[in-house]
Amino acid sequence: MSDHDEFLKVATAAKEAAAELAPLPRAPKDAALRTIADALVARSAEIVAANAGDVARARESGTSEAMIDRLTLDEGRIAAIADAVRKVADLPDPVGEVVRGSTLPNGLELRQIRVPLGVVGIIYEGRPNVTVDAAALCLKSGNAALLRGSSSAYASNVALVGVMQDALADAGVPAGAVQLVPGQTRESVKLLMRARGLVDVLIPRGGASLIKSVVEESTVPVIETGLGVCHVYVDADADLGMAVDILLNSKTQRVSVCNAAETLLVHADVAEAFLPLALKALADAGVTVHGDERVAAYGAQVVPATEDDYYAEYLSLDIAARVVDSLEDAVAHIRTYGSGHTESIVTRSQPAARRFVALVDSAAVGVNASTRFTDGGEFGFGAEIGISTQKLHARGPMGLPELTSTKWVFTGEGHLRGV
Amino acid sequence: MSDHDEFLKVATAAKEAAAELAPLPRAPKDAALRTIADALVARSAEIVAANAGDVARARESGTSEAMIDRLTLDEGRIAAIADAVRKVADLPDPVGEVVRGSTLPNGLELRQIRVPLGVVGIIYEGRPNVTVDAAALCLKSGNAALLRGSSSAYASNVALVGVMQDALADAGVPAGAVQLVPGQTRESVKLLMRARGLVDVLIPRGGASLIKSVVEESTVPVIETGLGVCHVYVDADADLGMAVDILLNSKTQRVSVCNAAETLLVHADVAEAFLPLALKALADAGVTVHGDERVAAYGAQVVPATEDDYYAEYLSLDIAARVVDSLEDAVAHIRTYGSGHTESIVTRSQPAARRFVALVDSAAVGVNASTRFTDGGEFGFGAEIGISTQKLHARGPMGLPELTSTKWVFTGEGHLRGV
Incomplete structure (x- = not known):
């Protein structure tokens, strides 16, 4: 399969999974998150082995020790990642919240309800823990996650996503809800940025040049994050x-x-x-x-x-x-x-x-x-997917509600519009 | 001046006006809106004369009578446009609303406050009344409006914006808050779409092909509107x-x-x-x-x-x-x-x-x-800038709150972060 076909397959699977996830109530999502946490711990040897390959390749290519430390996973770090997933499970579910509502003068009942965004694309650098954090926040908010991490952590990310997908299937939630963008080339980033219609929002997390290129090249709506002067x-x-x-x-x-x-x-x-x-x-x-x-x-x-x-x-x-x-x-x-x-x-x-x-x-x-x-944790959000520096949709630390959209529901008894 | 220089001059003026508008409370904004309404009525002969030129050119170029009717302004229609501006003045001001707030465990006082978006670019077709409607909604929500209407209504729009700018100056509000994108070529639309950093959001209102081209070409964040199957x-x-x-x-x-x-x-x-x-x-x-x-x-x-x-x-x-x-x-x-x-x-x-x-x-x-x-008026919003069919920022009918962003304010007494 070409890169493009492989990407389409994965993104389409994410979109299908998102449609199944959207109407799920809180309980099965939390159960899936706890299954993921348990699986990460149970299969940590396998994850550490995959990570060791990334670390060896980074060392060969002369990566700094500070960067190698950021890349490295061990059983203790995996246990901490699993604990963070359990904390996300403990947070309230933003989906289904009635944001506004009223009964209109004609008796039509109007509600604005929080719903998932759909497929959230995340482009990030560095630590493989982001792979799990981002997936957990997306899952909790009913979104499918389409992840494009650093190529230096590719083997680690493949292992982490594999463990998460197996756990989702075990928990009876569509495994397609967590997907890694296939391939490690710049081309795979471009495919993600051009996937309008398949991906609902793109969140770049990383340095200024990454964010700038995503903002300028993406046809998918972007939430700009992170640059802080x-x-x-x-x-x-x-x-x-x-x-x-x-x-x-x-x-x-x-x-x-x-x-x-x-x-x-x-x-x-x-x-x-x-x-x-x-x-x-x-x-x-x-x-x-x-x-x-x-x-x-x-x-x-x-x-x-x-x-x-x-x-x-x-x-x-x-x-x-x-x-x-x-x-x-x-x-x-x-x-x-x-x-x-x-x-x-x-x-x-x-x-x-x-x-x-x-x-x-x-x-x-x-x-x-x-x-x-200025931090989701300090502001009491319990979790943070990033800090938005744009004005549209979300501004400042983004917690679970910022990973949602809304839907208007109006209910009548044969209501017709007069003028 | 080149098209580009002229555009930059106008967009920069809008940005400067937006900074002055943002902290304004409700009273001066409402006063400016009422001054605009009065001026439109007082100067309607001048507006009708400019509009007659557009209508004559449209007729020469074989435009359908239905389109000519949409384009035509008379004193009655201008009075109706002025009334709509007065109704916007009567609506509550979304700016300054405290959306969320709490006192954190460490005593830091946290508030999320509605603020204007800044400069709102609007690309639209057809009726010149949109020029005034859109400007009024932007002004009420503390935003500067950068308007790019149909070239067939250019003379009408120049007249309408001129009247509004004079009224703003009379009311002591920066006249730069309402601006028409100079020029009638496709190039001026492109300049608007690429004005990231000067324009905070772009709202295309019109047919499917207009919306599609804006969504695909703009580097400014876009709110997709309108297409309804x-x-x-x-x-x-x-x-x-x-x-x-x-x-x-x-x-x-x-x-x-x-x-x-x-x-x-x-x-x-x-x-x-x-x-x-x-x-x-x-x-x-x-x-x-x-x-x-x-x-x-x-x-x-x-x-x-x-x-x-x-x-x-x-x-x-x-x-x-x-x-x-x-x-x-x-x-x-x-x-x-x-x-x-x-x-x-x-x-x-x-x-x-x-x-x-x-x-x-x-x-x-x-x-x-x-x-x-599904309509801002029917939903009780009092006014509508368009209907968003995207999931980010605003979904469904957009009223005044959808023309705002938020700002987090945290107030302490020497609060330092420990971990």
Whole structure:
């Protein structure tokens, strides 16, 4: 079979499975998730063996140890993945929720009900645990998952999907509900992006270039995720001690994530009081500051910032920094250079907080809190499929309801339209 | 200036206006809408004069009288358009609604707030009233409107947008909030479709080929609207008199609209009792039936149906018809040939109604009611920007809330993330 035929076969099977999954109530979906969790643990030796092949190939091709660690599965990690699946089973089912409803003046009963999206395509890099996480979230929300992971984890993903499909069949749920896109070439990604009519939504999870190419090339509707050029703005009325703590937490608590801060903006009125404290704290934490001249005036170790620094998603112990003359200038900087993910203001001023929240056009805005809180787990969603930085359908952390659409149901007794 | 430069100028102005509109409360937006309504009436002579040019050009180029009627504006029609704007002003403002909110275990206060989408691009055909309707709905929901109407109505649209921009400026609202895409060529549509970063969402309103080309070519997120291949399914347990009434209302109450029925599916068990009644009623109403052999058995005047008939959005006094052996076969037909708009079942059986609602994957499902009810006005939304047949963001009739996104706001007192 050609790549195209193989892809069509798999995507069609996913679409058929999605139609069977959609009307299922919660119980059989949860039972299937628990069967998957048990099967992952029971067959972990088999998964580890497949993973060992991926790890050996990665090592041969000179992959960094950090990346190899991300790729590696062992029994402990598989047990943790299985536990995460059980936690998804414990979450409420978003499907069937009545979002709105009313009885119209003519007696027609109207309800808007949550339904699955259908087939969710996910393109991702790195860790093979995403294969199971994404499949579990899709299954719980009644969707079929069409997964396209990193080619470096292909053997691991084949093993994981095989175990999940067997478990689904054992649980009496269509095994086609979890599918791996066949093939490891770039062509298979293209087929997925062009599968309008078979795939209902595409969620790219990964680096900026992956997301950009999916957004530009896909005819399937895309939910853009992840790029985070997050800002901490220290207002004229900030509690400076709090500002240092929030800055450090936002930047250094975990540097490799999309909700870590990448740029510090400081109101000119507090630059002299704040920047010496901040620069020392950042230096002590091993952070390199890329600042403008007004920042550099307070620390010899400040590296001159270029335009690129303000656009940068460092994901490292680096931060861009700039002094601004007003809250409005901070907002203008964020609108120009930000990615619309998360920006936090530190201020004791209620009007300033209100104005910042109103003017900043991002998925999440924090007041006197670390940017690191923009997260499905922290927001209490119980699970997260990604963080949307677009405005359509879902914005910010996406939990189970964000993996659903709705359907209008109107019930009458022979109702006809008059005009 | 090149087309591209002119487009960029207009789109950038819309984006800047959107940033100013977003934080506006309801009062200034409503005041601006009422100023627009008054100005349209006050300057109707000027609008009628511009429109007369479009009408004359349309007549010269041999446009049908029906199309010319759609294009023509007079003082009465302009007054009606102005009234519709006043009605939009009377609707509640979706912006600022707290969609969800909670205080997290750590005391962080979390709110999800409705915010405007930003710049809404609308590509549409036909009537110039859409220019004002769409602008009013965008303005009310805090969005800037970037309008690309039919080139046949270009002079009318220039006049209408000019009047609206002047009214906005008079009301102290950024005049850039309502913009017409410059130029009448296909190139200007392409520029709009590629304006990712300047335009937040594109809503095509028009025929199937327009929508298809926008969906396939746009890099801006699109909300697919309008195509309606709607079905009436007469179940084995239907009240046959009710079924005839619903069929006739769905097909003939207004034939040119997307929620009109285009295909009749009849359960085999009632074909003999129902089809003679239905075929007579359809014939009396002047409807041509394109049926399969099992339908043709009950009426000499039935035209043999081809595969294309089942895919057809006739928008005319034509209907496709087919006998099916089960509810499941009806659902399978709808999944194969339908457009995911609206399907109605006529049945006295509660289990059949429940099963049909669960299995049909469309924006709206009716039970014992005409397909014609899928409409923002009928659903009580007060206004409608279109009917979405996609699953992402909005599905079914789109009112003001569907023209919004959300923003997460989290407020703490120095909250840091621990793990």
